[in-house]
Amino acid sequence: MQRHVSLFINRLVLALTVIAVIGWITGFFWEFVALGLLSYLCWTVLQACRLHRWLHEGLLSDPPVSHGLWGELFDSIYRLQLRQQRSHDSLQALIDRVQESTNSLSEAVIMTDKSGSMDWWNEAAEKLLGFRYPADRGVLIHNLLRAPEFKQYFQKKRYDEPLQLRSPRNSDVTLQIQITLFGEDDRLILAQDISRLVKLEQMRRDFVSNVSHELRTPLTVISGYLETLLDHSETLHPRWDKALKQMQSQSARMEALITDLLLLSRIENQGRDFVAKPVRMSGLLQSIHHDANALRSEDSPSIELSIESDSEIYGDETQLRSAFTNLVVNAMKYTPKPGGKVRMRWYTEGNQVVFSVEDTGIGIDPVHIPRLTERFYRADPSRHSSSGGTGLGLAIVKHVLLNHEAVLTIESTLGEGSCFQCRFPSSRFTPKALKAG
Ligand SMILES: Nc1ncnc2c1ncn2[C@@H]1O[C@H](COP(=O)(O)OP(=O)(O)OP(=O)(O)O)[C@@H](O)[C@H]1O
Ligand SMILES: [Mg+2]
Known part of the structure; x- marks a missing residue:
């Protein structure tokens, strides 16, 4: 391009010089110079008009034939347009492919x-x-x-x-x-x-719930007979005594398991489809505290209740009672040390309202914490085999909290104690609670 520009300037200077010389020889210097410049101007305007017409015709038609700098200009624009068209076509092809694949x-x-x-x-x-x-x-x-x-x-x-x-x-x-x-x-x-997945999940829940229902009746009969037999144990040979007691404790364990399974499947099936009513938290927690105290034996930890917020939340009182009771019973069960303490707290933190149960018990190894809410998961099955738990308690807590848009957080140090917190979002507060918070 640079070569064409200098060639063009050389030619222009040469033509003007020739015209000037002819003008000087003929004695019409200025007239010749003016005529030369006018001719050049007309030619330039003509080329500009051709460029304009070509641009309006559509750029992919052949460029006008021209010489010198204008010819080079037409060719350069034409090459540029061809390049642009090619990249446009390949981009369009890519877009078409993406659209085709996403459509499939x-x-x-x-x-x-x-x-x-x-x-x-x-x-x-x-x-x-x-x-x-x-x-x-x-x-x-x-x-x-x-x-x-x-x-x-x-x-x-x-x-x-x-x-x-x-x-x-x-x-x-x-x-x-x-x-x-x-x-x-x-x-x-x-x-x-995901309809298929949802249906399968529903079938699984129905299956567990139906099996639990079906097991309940024969188990009630077995427990009834065992009780009768134990009531008349003096008429039996003494070697049956231990066997019958073990059978009774195992059938009680199975009954607890079935009760928990049925409760879990009811809570799961209900989901958030319940009429949420304001729950008087202070009354509910006092009643749980009272029941927990009634369960205490000599070795049990002391239980303290601290209500620091008058917040009430919208929810299902029965579900909440069962979740909170599970946490308190766990804290009592896993705090076997003499002088142990369990503290129940109801308080506001930021835009959340929290129910926490803190204990000074055996604590939990951090590796188990993410899995504790899974059904039947136990931190240490061998250690707890005597406690008779089903491993469903925290699964019930998780589902109740899920139904109330709340989350469970667990902090624990092995050998020192644990803290379970149920955090309810502000959307669950009653207007009264919002004012208090
Ligand atoms: N406060 C706690 N301190 C220490 N470990 C705990 C505590 N709470 C729960 N755990 C651990 O979490 C596990 C799961 O608890 P979860 O309540 O689900 O079952 P569980 O207490 O064994 O049986 P249950 O169904 O009768 O409640 C327990 O087996 C125990 O290992
Ligand atoms: Mg439990």
Whole structure:
């Protein structure tokens, strides 16, 4: 290009010099110079007009034929356009491939901008969520997915946990929604049909619940006969005495197991579908404290109750009683040291209200803490085999708290004691509690 520019300048200077010389020889110097410059101006305007016409014709037609600098200019623009067209085509091909592959997914994929307007979605989104193209383009997603829990989840911007939602097209279909933030608060939303999984989970719950029900009747009969036999043990040979006592203690253990399994499956099945009423926490905790004291023996730890907040929460009193009682009984059971202490506390911390049970008992090795709420999990089964626990207590606590949007936190030091905290969010406070908090 640089070569063409200097060639053009040389030619221009040469032509002007020739014109000037002719003008000087003929005695019309200025007239010749003016005529030369005017001719050059007309030629330049003509080339500019050709460029303009070509640009308007569509750039991929052949460029106008020209010489010198203008010819080089036309060719350069043409080459640039060809390059741009090629990269545009390859980008378009890539976009088409991505769209084709996402369209073949069974999961719905949706992209929204930072305000939540629908930018793009695949075919599965139309099938699962009923979106229509192009009518829904630019519409706010929560105007299309109207479930309040979706709006809350969408606006929260914390997407560690997925959300379960019924499909707006078919209430038998359960969807799992997962959102990822990218760019400037743009969102990539994935929705997956998990109806099969939900059905299997329901079948598992029903199975456990049915088996527990079915076992209860024969077990009641066995326990009844064992009791009768033990009542008349003097008429039996003494060697039966130990066997009968063991049978009775094991059948009591099985009864406790069945009771806990039934309670757990009821709490699980109920989920959050209960009429939440304000629960008078001070009354509930005093009654649990009273019952726990009634259970105490000589070696049991002392139990202290400290109510530091008059907060009340919306919930199911029976479920809460069972969860809190489980924690208090655990603390008593695992604090065998003489002079041990258990402290129940009800207090406000930040925007949460907390029920905590602290003990000075045996404590828990940190490796077990993440798994403690699993069904039948015990920190040390050999150590607790004599205590007769079923290992379902903390699973019940976890589900009750889940139903109340609360979380369980566990802190413990082996040999020193443990602290179990049930943290309720502000959405569960009664207005009175909010004022107090
Ligand atoms: N306060 C505590 N101190 C020490 N270990 C504890 C405490 N609470 C729970 N654990 C440990 O967690 C395990 C699970 O507790 P969980 O209440 O679920 O079962 P469990 O007490 O054995 O039986 P149950 O179903 O009768 O309550 C216990 O076996 C025990 O090892
Ligand atoms: Mg327990």
